[in-house]
Every structure is written in C-alpha cells, then in structure tokens.
Amino acid sequence: xxxxxxxxxxxDSDWPTVKAACTQLQAFGIPFETHIMSxxxxxxxxxxxxxxxxxxxxGVIICAAGMAAHLAGAxxxxxxxxxxxxxxxxxxxxxxxxxxxxxxxxxxxxxATVALNGAKNAAVLAAQILAxxxxxxxEVLDRARTEMAEQIAGxxxxxxxEL
Numbered sequence: 001x002x003x004x005x006x007x008x009x010x011x012d013s014d015w016p017t018v019k020a021a022c023t024q025l026q027a028f029g030i031p032f033e034t035h036i037m038s039x040x041x042x043x044x045x046x047x048x049x050x051x052x053x054x055x056x057x058x059g060v061i062i063c064a065a066g067m068a069a070h071l072a073g074a075x076x077x078x079x080x081x082x083x084x085x086x087x088x089x090x091x092x093x094x095x096x097x098x099x100x101x102x103x104x105x106x107x108x109x110x111x112a113t114v115a116l117n118g119a120k121n122a123a124v125l126a127a128q129i130l131a132x133x134x135x136x137x138x139e140v141l142d143r144a145r146t147e148m149a150e151q152i153a154g155x156x157x158x159x160x161x162e163l
Contacts, residue, residue, distance in 0.1 A: 002134070003059025004031040005126045006049070008075065010038050010065035017088055017117050018064045024123035028140050030130065033058075039065075039074035046071070050078035060126040063111075064119065066090045069098035072111045082129050084122045085111045 005025055009018045018034070025032045037046045053061060061079065063072035064086035072085030087098035095116040103113040114121040124141075131138040 002057075003130055004033065004057055005123075005130075006053060006058045006061045007032055007034040008037050008046075008049075008061065008063045008071065009034070010036070010063075010069075010071045012036055014064050014066070014088060017119050018086070019119070021062055021064075021086070021119035021123040021126075024120050025126070028123070028127050028137065028144070030123075030127060030137070037071070039070040043074070046074050047078045050075045053079050053081055059130050060084065062086065062122045062126055064088055064122075065102075066095065066098045069101040072102050072113075073105055073109065076105065076109045076111045082126075083111050084125055085113045086119050086122045087113065087116050089116050 007018060007021055007025070009015065022032060022034055035049070037049060039046055050061070058081060060082045061075050062084045063075050065071035066088035067090070069085070069087050072083050076083040085102035087095055087102040089095035089098075091097060099113070099116055102111055105111050112125060114125065127137060127141055131141055
C-alpha cells in the first residue's frame, strides 16, 4: 500500500470515538497517522498539514470534530485530497450542529460526511477510496464484506434454531 490516511481530531476528548477509525484502518492494513489539530486554535498548523498532505504520502484525510465542526472544512479548503468528516455527538445540539457544519460545505469544497460518531464507516470509506487504485486493498475489502455476510448468516441460523 502506497498511500496512508491522516486521522485528525479537534481535541483529545474525541479519541474515544476516533479510535474506532484507527482500529478499522489497522484491520485493513492501511498505514495512518493520528493528530490533534484545531481549525480555530491552530489554524496555521492545520492549513500547512492539509497543503502538504499529498507530498507527505497521504491519500485521504479523516477529520473528527464536534460543536461547530469546522475542522473537515478547513482541511478541505487547503487540499484536493478526499476529506471525510466525522461529526461528533455532544454540545447543546447533541451533534446536529456538527453534522450540519460538516455536510453543508460550499460548492467546490466537498467533505464526504459519515453519521454522527461514524468513525468506523469513515475508515471503511477511506479504504474504498484508496482501493480505487490498489487492487490488493480492494481484495481486503471484498473479504471483509464476505465475512460480514457470513456473520449475519450465522446469526440468522442461530435465531432460526431458537424459534
């Protein structure tokens, strides 16, 4: 695998949720780096990381933030790499503000957005994006889908045996 994923969170308090993305990336064998950056408290560092991400070997950037959740948008404004936003639950609006701030980007600056606290799906989406040009990773994803289907079939068989 040639490209890695950047997993960025706005605060260390986001780690309990964001950890699921890192766990999933590890399971797929995708290299990644995890950092804490703030669109508002470290704007220069955030912009520089985004601007240099492609040269530094990244293929996708995942950003998790709550409240106003401008982090993914700040990254998307400074790179043409795919950016995936994870809006986090919490605050006065219980995540609705984060969801809207992440998904409602201006034309020309998209952020792919997963569900509130959807860290695992953010990692899966990142893997799917990288798999477009990585046949080995595409096979890993195919196997993961087959395993999910087999798990569901096992649960269905167990349910039917109980009935």
